Amino acid sequence: MKYKRINVLGLGNMLHTDEGFGVAALNSFSESSNYPDRVNCIDGGTQGIYLLDYIESCDALIVFDALIPLDYERKVYVYRNEELPDFIHRKMSSHQMGFSELIGVAKLHGRVPQELVMIGAPPQDLQLGIGLSPELEQLVPEAVKAAKALVDAWLVAE
Amino acid sequence: MAKRIVVDPIPRIEGHLRIEAKLNDSNVIEDAYSSGTMWRGIEVILRGRDPRDAWAFTERICGVCTTVHALASVRCVEDALGIEIPTNARIIRNLMNATQVTQDHLVHFYHLHALDWVDVVSALKADPKQASAIAQSISPWPKSSVGYFKDLQQRLVGFVESGQLGIFANGYWGHPGYKLPAEVNLIAVAHYLEALDFQKEIVKIHTIFGGKNPHPNYLVGGMACAIDPNSDTAINIERLSMIKKIIDDTNTFIDQVYIPDLIAIAGYYKGWLHGGGLGNYMSYGDFPETTLADFKTLKWPRGAILNKDLSRVIDVDPRDPSQVTEEVSHSWYTYSKGDGKGLHPWEGETKPAYTGPKPPFQHLDTDKKYSWLKTPRWKNNPMEVGPLARVLVAYAKGDPMIKDTVGLVLSKLQVGPEALFSTLGRTAARGIECKQTAGFMTHYYDQLIANIKTGDLRTFNSDRWEPGTWPKDCKGFGYTEAPRGSLGHWIHIADEKIKEYQIVVPSTWNASPRDGKGQSGAYEAALKGTPVVNPDQPLEILRTVHSFDPCLACASHLYDMNGNEITTVKIV
Numbered sequence: 001m002k003y004k005r006i007n008v009l010g011l012g013n014m015l016h017t018d019e020g021f022g023v024a025a026l027n028s029f030s031e032s033s034n035y036p037d038r039v040n041c042i043d044g045g046t047q048g049i050y051l052l053d054y055i056e057s058c059d060a061l062i063v064f065d066a067l068i069p070l071d072y073e074r075k076v077y078v079y080r081n082e083e084l085p086d087f088i089h090r091k092m093s094s095h096q097m098g099f100s101e102l103i104g105v106a107k108l109h110g111r112v113p114q115e116l117v118m119i120g121a122p123p124q125d126l127q128l129g130i131g132l133s134p135e136l137e138q139l140v141p142e143a144v145k146a147a148k149a150l151v152d153a154w155l156v157a158e
Numbered sequence: 159m160a161k162r163i164v165v166d167p168i169p170r171i172e173g174h175l176r177i178e179a180k181l182n183d184s185n186v187i188e189d190a191y192s193s194g195t196m197w198r199g200i201e202v203i204l205r206g207r208d209p210r211d212a213w214a215f216t217e218r219i220c221g222v223c224t225t226v227h228a229l230a231s232v233r234c235v236e237d238a239l240g241i242e243i244p245t246n247a248r249i250i251r252n253l254m255n256a257t258q259v260t261q262d263h264l265v266h267f268y269h270l271h272a273l274d275w276v277d278v279v280s281a282l283k284a285d286p287k288q289a290s291a292i293a294q295s296i297s298p299w300p301k302s303s304v305g306y307f308k309d310l311q312q313r314l315v316g317f318v319e320s321g322q323l324g325i326f327a328n329g330y331w332g333h334p335g336y337k338l339p340a341e342v343n344l345i346a347v348a349h350y351l352e353a354l355d356f357q358k359e360i361v362k363i364h365t366i367f368g369g370k371n372p373h374p375n376y377l378v379g380g381m382a383c384a385i386d387p388n389s390d391t392a393i394n395i396e397r398l399s400m401i402k403k404i405i406d407d408t409n410t411f412i413d414q415v416y417i418p419d420l421i422a423i424a425g426y427y428k429g430w431l432h433g434g435g436l437g438n439y440m441s442y443g444d445f446p447e448t449t450l451a452d453f454k455t456l457k458w459p460r461g462a463i464l465n466k467d468l469s470r471v472i473d474v475d476p477r478d479p480s481q482v483t484e485e486v487s488h489s490w491y492t493y494s495k496g497d498g499k500g501l502h503p504w505e506g507e508t509k510p511a512y513t514g515p516k517p518p519f520q521h522l523d524t525d526k527k528y529s530w531l532k533t534p535r536w537k538n539n540p541m542e543v544g545p546l547a548r549v550l551v552a553y554a555k556g557d558p559m560i561k562d563t564v565g566l567v568l569s570k571l572q573v574g575p576e577a578l579f580s581t582l583g584r585t586a587a588r589g590i591e592c593k594q595t596a597g598f599m600t601h602y603y604d605q606l607i608a609n610i611k612t613g614d615l616r617t618f619n620s621d622r623w624e625p626g627t628w629p630k631d632c633k634g635f636g637y638t639e640a641p642r643g644s645l646g647h648w649i650h651i652a653d654e655k656i657k658e659y660q661i662v663v664p665s666t667w668n669a670s671p672r673d674g675k676g677q678s679g680a681y682e683a684a685l686k687g688t689p690v691v692n693p694d695q696p697l698e699i700l701r702t703v704h705s706f707d708p709c710l711a712c713a714s715h716l717y718d719m720n721g722n723e724i725t726t727v728k729i730v
Contacts, residue, residue: 013218014218015200015203015215015218015219042372043370043372044372045218045224045373046218047224049265049269049354050265050361051372052354053358105354107317108313108314108317108351109351109355128199128202129203130203
C-alpha cells in the first residue's frame, strides 16, 4: 500500500459565498463517496495553523479551495505537486498562517505528503452570504470528479 | 511544465488591522490610531434563521477561535429560552473551553508573539553546547541535549539557505531591539517547532467531545456527545483515558517548556516596560461551577478595574443597558439616534456608511470616522480585555492560584506588580493564565469522572428543543471569556426565528477607535509613549499590538468594500 493515509481538505469561509467553494466541494465529495477509513475528509474552514496536522499526517493530500489563477477562466484548475505554483508570502497577521506557510513548516519538519494536489476554481462572488453562486455551483461536480479520479488511483497504488 | 504563475490564495483571515502612529522628533509615539479596515456582517446573515443553528454560523466568523463563538452562541439561545443544561454538558463545555484557551495561548506565545522577542537568524550562530547547558539549567525538559540543538540548527541552516524562509520571512532580523543571546534564541526556535507539534495533540480533546475538529459540534441544550463507559461509540473508558493522557502531557509542556521560556526571555527585556495603556480592565468571567447566572461560582471572576486601582473590583453586568454599549462616532456606521449615542447590543444597529478616503490612500482622516470597528465602552470607559485583564481581576479579588503564580513570576524576574501594567505584563499574564487553564483541564476531567461515577450520563436537556415550547418573544445574552478576552452574543428571538443578533468580540474592545469624548481604545493608548528605534522597522509597535493577540479577522471580516485587492494577481 503506497498511500496509507489520504486526506481531503476543504478550505474557505462559507459565510462569503464563493469563498466557501473548497468546503462545498469537500461536502459534495464526502457525501457522494464511500471510501475506506484511510481516506479522511476534513472541513478545514479558515483554520490556518491548526490545519498543520492534517497536512503532515498523510501520505497524499488533496486541497479544495477557491483560487485566483492568472488567466482567470471560469473552470476547475488542478495543480499537482511541482505544478503547484509558488504562493505569495503574505504578511502574517494574527497568528494565522496561509496554506503556503503551512507547507513551509511541513517542509522544515520533513513531513510533506508524497502527493500534494490543489483543486479549485476562481470565485465569481465574494459577498457576505451563504451558498455558492450558480456559476461556481456548476463547477463542484467537476472538482469532485477530479478528486475522485486521484483518490481511486491512489487507493490501488502499490 | 506549464509556465510558473502565482495563484494568490484569497486573503481570508488577514488581520486588516491598520495602525497609524505619529512619532515626535525623538521617535517616540505621540499618538496612535487603530483602524479595522474591513466590515463584518454576521448579524445580517443570522436574521430570520433558526436560533438553534446560530452557533454553526457564528463559529465560522473567526478562523482561529471557532469554539468560543459556538459556546457564546448556544449560551445566549439557552439564556433566551430558559434552558438549563445538564451537569455533564457544563463540565464538558468547561473542559473544551479550558483546552481552547490553553492551546491558543501556547500558539500565540510561540507562533505569533515570540518572534517579536526572538531573533531566528541569530539562532544560526548559537553554540549548541551552551544552548544545551542553558536549557538544562532552566528546565528538566528532556529534549535538551547538545546533539538535539546541533541537529535542529543544521535543519534551520538548510531551511534558510534554501531561500524558503516561509514562516520566518517577515521578521526584522538583526534589529537592535533584539536582546537575547544566540543560544536563548536557538532554544526558543526549538520550542517554536516543538510547540507547533504539541498543539496538535491538545485539540484532540475537541475531536473527542465535539465529534470532529476543526469546527466541533455544539448543541443548544447540552452537548451532542453521548457518555457510556461501556460503549464502543460513545465517550467511553478508552477515550477518557486518552483525554487524561493529553491533559497530563499538556501540563508538563506548559510547566517545563512555556513557563521557563517565558521567564528566561522576559528576563532580558524587563527594562522594556512600555505598552501599559488604558489601565482599565474588564472580564465577564467564565468557567461556571454551577450555572452561568451564578457569577459567584465562576472560576474566572467577573469584574472591572479602573485606573490600575487593584484595591477595588467593580461589578459588571453586560445585560444592563447603561453598562455595555457601542457607539460609532469614529466608526463607519450610522445610528438612527445619533452616532455618539451608545447603544446596548440588544438595541444594536448595523448600518455601514463608509466615509473614508478611496484606497489606495496614505493616511486616514482620524479626526473623523476612521475604522470599521464599532466603539464598545463599559459605563463610558474604554476597557482592555484579555489575559492581563482577567489575571488582574482575579489577583485583585485574591484568587490564591493567581496570587501564587503571579508572585512566582514576579520574584523570578525580580520586578514588582507595577511591571504587570505593560506589554510584557500582558505577555506574562497569558503564560500565567495558560498554566491555570491547563490546571482547569485536570479539574474538569476529575469533575467529569466523579459525576459519571454517580450514574449521571445525561448530556442533553431536550425539554425546550421544540420551537412550540418557546416564548413568542424573548432576549438572551451569552458570554464567554475567549482567549483574547470578553466575548458577548446578544440575541432577540421572535416567532421562533432570530430577529436580531449582535456580537461584541474581544478585539473590538481592544482595537476600538476613539469614542465621541476623544478617549482612545486599548491599542491606541498602549502605543503612546513608546520609543521606536528604527521607524522603518517598527518592531516595538508589533510587540505591543501582538501582546493583545489581535484577531481582526473576527472583529472585521473579509469584506472588502472596494473589492480591488481580492483579485490581485502577480507574475513571478
